[in-house]
Amino acid sequence: MLSDAQAAQFQRDGFLNGGRMLGDADVAELTGALDAVIAKGPNGFAAGEPQPVLFRDLVAKRYDGTTTGREVSHTPVWQIVNIWEAAPAFRRLLFHPFIIEAISQLTGFGDLQVWHDQVQYKPPQTGGATGWHQDAPLWPSIEPMTPVTAWIPFDDADEANGCMWMVPGSHAWGNQMPYLATLTEVKQLPAFSRIGGDFQVPAGAPARDVRVVPCPVRRGEVHFHHSLTWHGSPENHSSRPRRAIAIHYMTSAARYTGRQHPMQPFIQVGVGEAMLGAGPHFPIVCRAGRPVPA
Ligand SMILES: O=C(O)CCC(=O)C(=O)O
Numbered sequence: 001m002l003s004d005a006q007a008a009q010f011q012r013d014g015f016l017n018g019g020r021m022l023g024d025a026d027v028a029e030l031t032g033a034l035d036a037v038i039a040k041g042p043n044g045f046a047a048g049e050p051q052p053v054l055f056r057d058l059v060a061k062r063y064d065g066t067t068t069g070r071e072v073s074h075t076p077v078w079q080i081v082n083i084w085e086a087a088p089a090f091r092r093l094l095f096h097p098f099i100i101e102a103i104s105q106l107t108g109f110g111d112l113q114v115w116h117d118q119v120q121y122k123p124p125q126t127g128g129a130t131g132w133h134q135d136a137p138l139w140p141s142i143e144p145m146t147p148v149t150a151w152i153p154f155d156d157a158d159e160a161n162g163c164m165w166m167v168p169g170s171h172a173w174g175n176q177m178p179y180l181a182t183l184t185e186v187k188q189l190p191a192f193s194r195i196g197g198d199f200q201v202p203a204g205a206p207a208r209d210v211r212v213v214p215c216p217v218r219r220g221e222v223h224f225h226h227s228l229t230w231h232g233s234p235e236n237h238s239s240r241p242r243r244a245i246a247i248h249y250m251t252s253a254a255r256y257t258g259r260q261h262p263m264q265p266f267i268q269v270g271v272g273e274a275m276l277g278a279g280p281h282f283p284i285v286c287r288a289g290r291p292v293p294a
Pocket residue numbers: 120130135149151162163164231232233244246
């Protein structure tokens with residue numbers, strides 16, 4: 001359980017370091033499973049073998065369809081979506097009671113479901129940037145824009161190896177992707193931490209300034225963020241890898257809109273229907289406030 005103070009901090013800032021959650025043995029098991037998938041690579045899975053939904057270099061091929069024209073860029077960010085479908089240790093992680101209880105507290109919902117997971121792996125020295133963005137506008141297949149993410153690193157993530165940076169209070173500013181999309185070429189510190197000078201904060205929002213803060217997270221800790229919080233992570237110029245998984249959770253309010261996303265082909269409900277019926281690619285992890293056993 002999170003404390004009341006932690007929950008209040010999340011409501012104010014739109015993100016929170018939830019502290020240590022995994023023991024060394026769990027971290028080692030998950031890291032081993034991740035490394036096995038990374039070693040296989042995007043083309044290493046046989047037809048019919050359990051495999052992730054997507055495995056690609058996010059810098060070479062972005063969500064919005066823009067590409068560098070190469071399979072692999074010079075500054076890759078390896079994105080692996082739904083590694084849980086290929087690795088049992090990651091399937092168990094989706095159901096971790098500490099995460100589920102925390103997401104239930106932070107969203108105020110007793111029924112929760114996985115939207116999808118995604119590993120982002122920034123290799124040492126050459127690891128690329130994940131540009132400034134908000135999650136929910138990149139997920140047009142589902143509404144409302146209220147999911148919450150649990151982010152778990154397998155290396156200590158800090159300013160040197162490309163930890164996430166966030167803007168406190170930005171989750172209350174609505175969809176600001178048109179502004180954030182103007183920052184796609186901002187990839188390295190210190191420029192990455194100096195955005196927002198030309199942004200007009202919406203009237204009436206509690207946070208009045210674009211204040212950019214680093215979010216270091218150690219191995220075994222979990223970090224939470226709201227799906228409208230401004231965030232991104234700069235390049236990794238260090239000699240250490242930066243491996244991490246984000247698990248994106250929906251509440252029972254989520255409905256299918258019919259709009260496009262890499263997970264859209266797996267959705268088994270009609271437009272306007274609740275995602276709770278969307279099928280086996282979207283595991284239900286909490287019912288009536290109780291974590292579902294893995
Ligand atoms: O892993 C990262 O650096 C970015 C992850 C992210 O954008 C997210 O969890 O929404």
